[in-house]
Amino acid sequence: MRLKFRPADTSFYDLFTELAGHLVDGANLLAKMLDESSDRDAIAKQLSEVEHAADDTTHAIINRVNQTFVTPFDREDIYKLASSLDDVMDFIDEAGDLVVLYELDALPSRMASMVEVIQRGCELTAEAMPRLRTMTDLAEYWIEINRLENQADRDYRRILAKLFSGEYKALEVLKLKDVVESLEDAVDALESVANTVEQIAVKES
Amino acid sequence: MRLKFRPADTSFYDLFTELAGHLVDGANLLAKMLDESSDRDAIAKQLSEVEHAADDTTHAIINRVNQTFVTPFDREDIYKLASSLDDVMDFIDEAGDLVVLYELDALPSRMASMVEVIQRGCELTAEAMPRLRTMTDLAEYWIEINRLENQADRDYRRILAKLFSGEYKALEVLKLKDVVESLEDAVDALESVANTVEQIAVKES
C-alpha cells in the first residue's frame, strides 16, 4: 500500500514541464524570425504572447510554492528553477524584440547557429522536466546542455570578432552586438537551469 | 491585553520606509538634473550623499536581520527586499553619474518621461512600505508598479529606436544608450521590489 500521497506536490512537475514547453515555442518563433522573408511583426506578436504565457506559469509556480506546506524539493530550488526558466524566455523575447526594433536585415550566419543551439537546449530542457519526478536520466541532460553552451560560446566569440573586423559600421555593430548578447544570455540561462537541476539531483541522491 | 510585543521587529518597517524615502530623494534629484540649466555637479554631489545614506540603511537592515532571532517575515525575503531597494538607488545614482560624466546636453524627451515613472514608482514604494506591517492595501501598489513598468518599457523601446534612427552619431548613441539602460534598470528594480512585496504578502495571507 502506498500512502505517500501528495497531490499538491505532483503538479510542480507539470508546471515546470509547461513552462519549458513555452520556451520551446519561443525558441521556434525566434528561429522563424531570422528568415528575412518572414512577417517579423506578426511573429514578434506571437512571441510576446508566449512570453506572457510563460510569465503566468512562473507566477503559478511561485504562488504554489508560497502556499504549499510540503514541496517536492527545496523551496529555494523551486524558485531558482522557475526564475532561471523564466530568464531563458525573457532573453529569447528580448532577442526577437531587438531584431524587429532595430529593423535588422542581414544577420551573421553564425547567429542562426546560436539560435539552433537555443532551440535544441529548450527541447532538451522540456524533455528533462518530467524526469525531475523520478530523478532519473538527468545527467545526460545537463552534460549535453554544457556541451551546447560551449558550442554557443565559440559561435558568440566568432561573431564578436566578425563584428569588429571592419566589415560593419559602428551603429550596425552596436545593434548586432545587442542581439547576439541576448542570444548568449539565453544560452547562459539554459545552462543555469541545468546547473540548478544538477544541484537538486545531487541533494536528492 | 496585547502581549505580542516585539520591539526588535517593528523597526524593520521603519528601516524599509527610511530606505524607500532615500529613493524618493534620489529620483527627485535625478529629475532636477535633466534640466540643462541646473547645476549638475552640485546635484550629483547631493545624489551621491543620498546614495550613501541608502547604503547605510541597507547595512542597518542586513545587520539587524543577522542579529535578530525573530523576524517579521522570512529572513531571505528581508534580504531580497533590502537589496532590491538598494539596487533601485544604485541605478538612479548611475544614471545621474553618467549624465555628468558624459557631459550630456540634449536628452531625448522620452527620457524625462522615464524619470517621471521612476519618481512615481519610488513614491508608491515609499507609501507601501509602512503597509507591510498590516499587509493591507498592497495589491494596488504592485499592480500600479507593473503598469508603470510597462509604460517605461514602451518609452525605452522608442528611445532605442530613435537613437538608431540615424539622427545621432555612434559615440552619442553609446552615451545615451548607457543612460537609458540605467533608467530601464531602475524601473526593473522597482518592479523587482514590488514582486518581492507580492511574494511576502502571498506567504502571509
Add this chain to the structure above:
Amino acid sequence: MRLKFRPADTSFYDLFTELAGHLVDGANLLAKMLDESSDRDAIAKQLSEVEHAADDTTHAIINRVNQTFVTPFDREDIYKLASSLDDVMDFIDEAGDLVVLYELDALPSRMASMVEVIQRGCELTAEAMPRLRTMTDLAEYWIEINRLENQADRDYRRILAKLFSGEYKALEVLKLKDVVESLEDAVDALESVANTVEQIAVKES
C-alpha cells in the same frame, strides 16, 4: 578534551582558500597580458586552464554542501561565497579573453591600475579565506576591499571619460569599454565576496 570534531566541515576552508588561490593566479596572468610584448595567446590559454580549475573547485564546494549534514556556516552563505568567488574568476577570464579577441594594442594606462587593484584584491581575499575558520582579523580585509573598490571606481570613471573624449573612434570605444567593464565587474565581484564574508562574520559574532 576537544570533542567538537568535524572533519567533513573543515575542508570547506581549504576549498575556499584553493578557490581564492586560483583567483590570484588568474589576476597575475591578466596583468602579464597587458604587456603588449607578451605572448597573449599563450597566456590566454593558461588563463582558461586556471578558470577551469576554479570551476572544478566551485563544483566541489557546491557538491560538498549538498551532501554534508553539518556545515560550518549557513548553506546559503556557502553557496553565495563560492559563487561570488567564481564570478571574480569569470570576469577576469572575460577581460583577458576580450583583450585577445579584439586584438587590442594600446590600452589606457589606468586599465593597468585597475588590474593592480584586482591583483591586490585577490591576494587579500586568498589571505582572508583561512581566517574564516577562526573568524578573526576579517574586518581589516573587508574594509581594505571596500577602499580598493572605491579606488577602482574612480579609475573606471576616468577611463570612461577618456574613451568618450574624442580621442578614440567609435569601434575602439566599444572594444575598450567592454574590457574596462569586465574589470569593473571583477572588482564589484571582489566587493561582493567581502560583503558575504562580513555577513557571515556578523552572524557568527
